[in-house]
Amino acid sequence: MADIERLDTWVRYKNGLCSDCTGACCSMPVEVRLPDLVRMGVVDEFEMDEPLKNIAKRLEKQRIIQHFNFKHGIFTLMRRANGDCQYLDQQTRLCTIYERRPNTCRNHPKIGPRPGFCAYTRNPNQGRKVTYER
Numbered sequence: 001m002a003d004i005e006r007l008d009t010w011v012r013y014k015n016g017l018c019s020d021c022t023g024a025c026c027s028m029p030v031e032v033r034l035p036d037l038v039r040m041g042v043v044d045e046f047e048m049d050e051p052l053k054n055i056a057k058r059l060e061k062q063r064i065i066q067h068f069n070f071k072h073g074i075f076t077l078m079r080r081a082n083g084d085c086q087y088l089d090q091q092t093r094l095c096t097i098y099e100r101r102p103n104t105c106r107n108h109p110k111i112g113p114r115p116g117f118c119a120y121t122r123n124p125n126q127g128r129k130v131t132y133e134r
Contacts, residue, residue: 002119004028010117013109017120023093024119025108027083031074036102077102093123 002009004024011017034052037043042064043055056068056075064086067076078086087097095101104111109118 001121004119007114007117009119010114011120013116013118013120017118020123021093021118022121022123023084023088023095024121025105025112026085026088026093026095027079028112028119029079030077030085030102030104032077032102032104033073033075036104037075039100040097040102041100 002011002024004027032040034043034048034055037055037059038045038048042059042062047055052068052073053070056065056070059065059075060068063078065075066078068074069076080086084090085095087095087101089096095105109116
């Protein structure tokens with residue numbers, strides 16, 4: 001079993017690995033940019049001309065983001081108390097916004113703390129095959 005905090009325990013990613021995983025990657029911080037937030041539907045396209053600082057304040061108040069890096073224009077999504085992404089379904093362990101997910105999630109594990117590897121953790125309750133990836 002992989003430990004999200006210990007990169008040396010991560011396994012080399014291969015297609016299909018997500019089908020019976022607990023969604024361990026969904027407990028890592030997710031950094032997003034403004035176009036991701038528009039795709040996710042939490043920022044309107046008309047707001048894109050507004051100062052990022054104002055958008056960040058609104059999203060922090062709504063508990064959508066937990067941090068905004070002004071220097072790099074990067075937002076960090078809010079996570080639940082257990083560390084899970086707020087968009088991870090607690091029962092199915094699947095992304096509730098999969099088609100609208102941020103680029104960070106779309107590109108994992110090609111990019112990230114250990115490119116090409118993931119914190120795969122088999123879900124013992126998963127008795128069925130899922131036909132799509134996280």
